Amino acid sequence: MKRTSGGKSVSSFNKKFEEYLDIKPYFVDNGFYYPTRRNIYHIPAMEEQCITISNKFALIELDAAIKGFFIQLLLLSQYGNIELIKKNIIKAIRIDKKTYDKYIIGTCWR
Known part of the structure; x- marks a missing residue:
């Protein structure tokens, strides 16, 4: 210690x-x-609804907003109980269609 x-x-x-x-x-x-x-x-228990992300995720060269978007997608896939289609994702994380498209297109792997 x-x-x-x-x-x-x-x-x-x-x-x-x-x-x-x-x-x-x-x-x-x-x-x-x-x-x-x-x-x-x-050591207190972790929150019930949490995910573990590799430290290598920080090394990927993407904007912080896009990384946040993908973290939200991971949380939705684990705990959202919804079908992960564009309409449901937009409603669940409260973004507009243009922002969704920007994040998806912005990650079309650089």
């Missing part, structure tokens, strides 16, 4: 990652005057 946080103590790790982890302290009675404090780290 020290190497991950770049610090000399775990407390800097706790500060940097407290928004991502559920950290619960507990104390160990090891015979000293004061019990030793330890932490239990719980």
